[in-house]
Amino acid sequence: MRIKEGFELREICGEHVILSHGMDNIDFSKIISLNETAAFMWKEAEGRGDFDAEGLVAALLENYEVDEETARKDVCRVLDKWQEIGLLV
Numbered sequence: 777m778r779i780k781e782g783f784e785l786r787e788i789c790g791e792h793v794i795l796s797h798g799m800d801n802i803d804f805s806k807i808i809s810l811n812e813t814a815a816f817m818w819k820e821a822e823g824r825g826d827f828d829a830e831g832l833v834a835a836l837l838e839n840y841e842v843d844e845e846t847a848r849k850d851v852c853r854v855l856d857k858w859q860e861i862g863l864l865v
Contacts (some may be wrong), residue, residue: 777826777827777828777855777859777864777865778825778826778827778864778865779818779821779822779863779864779865780794780862780863780864780865781796783796783863784797785810785814785815785818785819785822787806788840791809791811792807792809792810792811792812792814792818793808794807794808794810794818794863798853800825801848808861808863811851812855813836813840816835816839816840817832817835817836817854819852820832820835825833829848829851829852832845832851833848833851833856836850836851
C-alpha cells in the first residue's frame with residue numbers, strides 16, 4: 777500500500793495533523809489529528825513509498841517499548857482507519 781498523493785503530515789500548535797495540499801478553504805472539523813505513535817507510523821510509511829503492515833510493526837518494535845501483539849493491533853487499527861478515510865491507495 778501507499779499513502780495517497782496530496783496528503784502531508786504537519787505539526788500545528790504541537791499537534792500532528794494530516795492536511796491536503798492545496799486546501800484553500802480548510803474545514804477544521806475534518807482535519808485528521810494523529811497521536812505521536814500514529815505520526816511516527818505516517819513518517820515511516822511516507823519514507824518507504826510502498827509499505828505493508830509488517831514493516832510498520834517492525835518499526836514500532838524497534839523504536840518503542842511495546843510487545844508484538846500490541847504493535848500489530850495498533851498498526852492494523854490505524855491502517856484500517858487511514859484506508860476508511862481515503863488516505864491510502
